[in-house]
Amino acid sequence: MDNAGPPDMVVRSGAEWLVSALEAEGVDTVFGYPGGAIMPVYDALVDSRLRHILVRHEQGAALAADGYARASGRIGVCMATSGPGATNLLTGIANAFMDSVPMLAITGQVSSALMGTDAFQEVDIFGMSLPVVKHSFIVRCAADVAATVHEACAIARGGRPGPVLIDLPKDVQLARGTATPSRSREDSGVQPARAVDIDAAISLLSRSARPLLYVGGGVGIARAEMALRDFVAATGVPAVCTLKGLGALDPDAPELMGMLGMHGSPAANHAVQCCDLLVALGARFDDRATGKLETFAPGARVLHIDADAAEIGKLRGADVALRGPLAQLLPILAQRSPVATEDWRAHCASLRRLYANRYDAPGDDVYAPALLHDLSRAAGPGAIVACDVGQHQMWVAQHWRINACNRHLTSGGLGTMGYGLPAALGAQLACPDARVICISGDGSIMMNLQELATARRYGIPVKIVLLDNGCLGMVRQWQELFFEERYSEVDLSDNPDFVALARAFGIAAFSINRRDEVPAAIERVLAATGPILCHVRIDPRANVWPLVPPGKSNGEMMESAA
Amino acid sequence: MKQKLLVTLLDTEGALQRLLGTAERRGFRVCAVHAEVVDSAQCHVAMTVESARDVALLARQLLRLHEVRKVCVA
Ligand SMILES: Cc1ncc(C[n+]2csc(CCOP(=O)(O)OP(=O)(O)O)c2C)c(N)n1
Numbered sequence A: 001m002d003n004a005g006p007p008d009m010v011v012r013s014g015a016e017w018l019v020s021a022l023e024a025e026g027v028d029t030v031f032g033y034p035g036g037a038i039m040p041v042y043d044a045l046v047d048s049r050l051r052h053i054l055v056r057h058e059q060g061a062a063l064a065a066d067g068y069a070r071a072s073g074r075i076g077v078c079m080a081t082s083g084p085g086a087t088n089l090l091t092g093i094a095n096a097f098m099d100s101v102p103m104l105a106i107t108g109q110v111s112s113a114l115m116g117t118d119a120f121q122e123v124d125i126f127g128m129s130l131p132v133v134k135h136s137f138i139v140r141c142a143a144d145v146a147a148t149v150h151e152a153c154a155i156a157r158g159g160r161p162g163p164v165l166i167d168l169p170k171d172v173q174l175a176r177g178t179a180t181p182s183r184s185r186e187d188s189g190v191q192p193a194r195a196v197d198i199d200a201a202i203s204l205l206s207r208s209a210r211p212l213l214y215v216g217g218g219v220g221i222a223r224a225e226m227a228l229r230d231f232v233a234a235t236g237v238p239a240v241c242t243l244k245g246l247g248a249l250d251p252d253a254p255e256l257m258g259m260l261g262m263h264g265s266p267a268a269n270h271a272v273q274c275c276d277l278l279v280a281l282g283a284r285f286d287d288r289a290t291g292k293l294e295t296f297a298p299g300a301r302v303l304h305i306d307a308d309a310a311e312i313g314k315l316r317g318a319d320v321a322l323r324g325p326l327a328q329l330l331p332i333l334a335q336r337s338p339v340a341t342e343d344w345r346a347h348c349a350s351l352r353r354l355y356a357n358r359y360d361a362p363g364d365d366v367y368a369p370a371l372l373h374d375l376s377r378a379a380g381p382g383a384i385v386a387c388d389v390g391q392h393q394m395w396v397a398q399h400w401r402i403n404a405c406n407r408h409l410t411s412g413g414l415g416t417m418g419y420g421l422p423a424a425l426g427a428q429l430a431c432p433d434a435r436v437i438c439i440s441g442d443g444s445i446m447m448n449l450q451e452l453a454t455a456r457r458y459g460i461p462v463k464i465v466l467l468d469n470g471c472l473g474m475v476r477q478w479q480e481l482f483f484e485e486r487y488s489e490v491d492l493s494d495n496p497d498f499v500a501l502a503r504a505f506g507i508a509a510f511s512i513n514r515r516d517e518v519p520a521a522i523e524r525v526l527a528a529t530g531p532i533l534c535h536v537r538i539d540p541r542a543n544v545w546p547l548v549p550p551g552k553s554n555g556e557m558m559e560s561a562a
Numbered sequence B: 001m002k003q004k005l006l007v008t009l010l011d012t013e014g015a016l017q018r019l020l021g022t023a024e025r026r027g028f029r030v031c032a033v034h035a036e037v038v039d040s041a042q043c044h045v046a047m048t049v050e051s052a053r054d055v056a057l058l059a060r061q062l063l064r065l066h067e068v069r070k071v072c073v074a
């Protein structure tokens, strides 16, 4: 790096510009995997302050960056080479897109002159990723690299966050460019709401006898949890949460009815079906939450409050739409909204009591809901749980005491098996003092098992609890219930010896089979100073209850197979 | 139903792909499109789309795109 001509102007290679711009952004950790088309960037990393975490599959890099971002609220950064490296990132990029996670994905690209010629390891990652990025760039000259990084980060974080891709041709990484070292840009905020809309919202709330909050992931993203808790404390309005809204309210808040939707609590679903005003807060009427849309909250008017105008009316029309920053709107609404009536609150409280979770299942085998409930209590309110996808994910949502949205890392929108382990690693690196627990399944863990090597290499002390039912449990459950028990390709009874496998990676591991072994196992897992895997054998026939059958109304929950 | 949209967008790499792709992915068939770069920075697009969905929904999705400056439902 040398100084050139005019003051402040500096000459650097494109790769050096990239690295220095990331440093200027305050990025401290980058998850990645090298290869031919990104070698100049890896060369520049040698002289940089950035901590690069070498994952063992690019999907692991993107999902770790996602976990890092969700847990910390800062942007997650991942990088890969062109071609297969870039395509391997795609699932993680899509995951971040569906769940509105701020992420910067950097891909090397073949040299500009070769682009469009089917060169070795050339793929049009810009084109392939278009549907799953918030925005994307191909940088065409070295002098533009730093400004592009700053713009990309601001876009990824601003408004409704999401992933942004920068594709960097190799010649641009190598070329020298003259520019002024720049700084992080201010994120674009969310436009304030209009006073008339606020008045209309208050009027709707004032006329409602049975108002209900439908809390989505947008509350956590807007960092509006405290404002929401204050609103609920002031008004007593009951609330249901989506999978991603869990944690926005205190798990002990008397107004919290639990999660709604397919595997939601009957209390929550019944409350939705009988409310007369549904206040959607950063929620998007996802089909897993609404069940059959036409019968969702049939008697309710809708007040839809969201930072993203495109969500309003997308699936269900809003009687009043309020577009604006939730953290600012909720205090205004709290001041001017009436307190919910005693009758309605008492009705909701009785639903809650009636459908409270029970943990007294008969038998000696491990009852996963009880294990998760006990583990989450023992782990404490500050623990971060990252889960995979399947039955175990739903059990976490139902039985883990989730205290804050950013302590529950779950692949909500995309439902990505393989998310849990890399997300846990990312979260642990972002929050070194937190206790990070990964709840995985025997199917899911195999999708990014290679990241045990990452845990080992960097001594990342994640606690992995592997719920092994010897099958793709969630799919098996659907085949049992909705495909007349015609089991098709869900058997995993020939699973490898997970304990031996973990040990082969240098990770401490042990197995339990019986319920009476659970307390000691929890103690052992939580006492471990390094990474550890606890393999838990559970009944392959266990199902997640209750369940709203596909295509049915949330009012038609099944409570058992009978 | 067919409806016409007038869109002003920054003439950046991939802008047109993003615009047309968003329309199609969101359930709007693009029946006609005329795009023209009017000065070095801006592109004007007139497009006719067909869908059972409300075109206002598409307009809001398009406004989320970073390069889209203005959308009018004609
Ligand atoms: C990458 C990916 N492939 C397939 C699926 C479909 N799928 C959803 S849940 C599930 C079974 C998961 O099995 P496991 O991890 O063992 O969890 P369990 O349901 O048994 O708790 C499958 C195959 C998915 N969500 N993601």
Ligand SMILES: [Mg+2]
Residues within 6 Å of the ligand: A390, A441, A442, A443, A467, A468, A469, A470, A471, A472, A473
């Ligand atoms: Mg399983």
